[in-house]
Amino acid sequence: TQLLEQSPQFLSIQEGENLTVYCNSSSVFSSLQWYRQEPGEGPVLLVTVVTGGEVKKLKRLTFQFGDARKDSSLHITAAQTGDTGLYLCAGATYSGGGADGLTFGKGTHLIIQP
Amino acid sequence: EPEVTQTPSHQVTQMGQEVILRCVPISNHLYFYWYRQILGQKVEFLVSFYNNEISEKSEIFDDQFSVERPDGSNFTLKIRSTKLEDSAMYFCASSGTPKNIQYFGAGTRLSVL
Numbered sequence: 001t002q003l004l005e006q007s008p009q010f011l012s013i014q015e016g017e018n019l020t021v022y023c024n025s026s027s028v029f030s031s032l033q034w035y036r037q038e039p040g041e042g043p044v045l046l047v048t049v050v051t052g053g054e055v056k057k058l059k060r061l062t063f064q065f066g067d068a069r070k071d072s073s074l075h076i077t078a079a080q081t082g083d084t085g086l087y088l089c090a091g092a093t094y095s096g097g098g099a100d101g102l103t104f105g106k107g108t109h110l111i112i113q114p
Numbered sequence: 115e116p117e118v119t120q121t122p123s124h125q126v127t128q129m130g131q132e133v134i135l136r137c138v139p140i141s142n143h144l145y146f147y148w149y150r151q152i153l154g155q156k157v158e159f160l161v162s163f164y165n166n167e168i169s170e171k172s173e174i175f176d177d178q179f180s181v182e183r184p185d186g187s188n189f190t191l192k193i194r195s196t197k198l199e200d201s202a203m204y205f206c207a208s209s210g211t212p213k214n215i216q217y218f219g220a221g222t223r224l225s226v227l
Contacts, residue, residue, distance in 0.1 A: 031214045042118075042205050042218035043157065050214075088157065092214040098169030099145035099209070101159030102216060 002027040004091055006105035014113050016078055021108040023089035024071040032072045033102065034063055035088040043088055079112045086110070116140040118219035120206050126225045127196055135191045135222045137206030146189045147207040147216060148181065150174070157205065163189065196226045 005024045013019055023032070031050045035043035047056050049065035049072060056063045060083075062075040076083055086109050090102040119138040127133050139146050148160040161181055162169040168181065180192045189208075193200055203223050207216040 033215070035218075040203075040221075040223075042220045045215065045217060048215050090157070094214075099147060099162035099164040099213060101147060101149075101162050101170055101172065102157075103159065104149075104157040106156045 002029075002091065002093070002103045004089055004103055004105035006087075006089060006108050008108060009106065010109045010111075012111040012113060013079060015081055018075065018077050019079055019110070020073055020075045021087060021110070022071065022073050023105055025091065026070065027091070027093075028069050029091035029103075030069070030094045031092045032065055032069075033090045033092070034072070034074055035090060037086045037088055037107070039086075043090075046087075076110075079110075081112045081114050084110060084112045118206055118208055118217055120204075120219035120222050122222060123220065124223045124225070126227065129198055129226055130195050133193050133196055133224065135193075135204050135206075135224070137189045137191075137208075137219060138187055139189055139206065139208030140210070140217060141187070143208035143210040143217075145169075145209045145213045145216075146181075146183070147209075148191045149205045149207065149218075150202040151205065151221075152202045160191070160204075193224075196224075198226050200224060201226045 034046045037043045052067045052069045054065045060077045086107045088107045090104045146163040151157045161171040161175045203221040205221045206219045209216045
C-alpha cells in the first residue's frame with residue numbers, strides 16, 4: 001500500500017512570511033500532483049511534477065519533486081491571506097494503458113493571518 | 115473553461131436504499147475516476163474506468179458499488195444498498211492526455227440516515 005505523508009498537518013503564519021510544506025513517501029511515483037481544496041468543494045489542480053528534481057513555479061508558489069521521485073515540497077513566498085486553504089499532494093503510478101488512481105496525502109491546513 | 119459536473123450536490127438517503135451519483139466528465143477526456151472523502155479524512159480512490167471497462171479498483175469498491183458510462187457523456191456510480199459508513203463526499207474526476215492530470219468535480223455529498 002502506497003502512502004503519502006504530508007507535514008505539517010496544520011500551519012498558521014503571518015502574512016508576508018515564507019513557508020514550506022512537505023509530502024513524503026517510501027514509494028516511487030511516476031508523477032505527483034498538488035491540489036488545493038476549499039471546504040465543501042473538489043480538489044483544484046495547482047501543478048503536476050513528473051521528472052525527478054523538477055522545479056515548477058506558479059507565481060509565489062514553488063513546487064519541487066525529489067530526485068528519487070518519492071517526495072515533493074511546496075514553498076510559498078510572502079504568503080497572502082488568499083493562500084489560506086487545504087493543500088493536498090497526490091501521487092500517480094502507471095500500471096499500463098488503463099486509468100490509474102491517485103494516492104492522496106491527508107493535506108496541510110494552511111492559515112495566513114493578516 | 116471545461117469542467118467536471120456532478121449531480122446532485124447533496125443526496126440524502128435511507129440505509130439500504132440504492133443511490134446513483136452522476137458525473138459529466140470533460141468532453142474530450144477518456145479516463146474517468148471516482149473518489150470519496152469521509153468527513154475529516156483524506157481523499158480515497160475508489161475506481162477508474164477506461165475504454166468502457168474498469169481499469170483499477172480499490173478495496174473499498176466492493177460488490178455494492180458499480181460504475182457505468184451509459185452514453186457518450188455521463189459516468190455514474192451506483193451504490194446498491196447504502197450503509198451508514200457510505201456517508202461521504204464523492205468526487206468524480208476525468209483526465210485526457212496526459213492521463214495523470216486529473217480534474218475533479220465539486221462533489222456529491224451523500225448522507226445515509
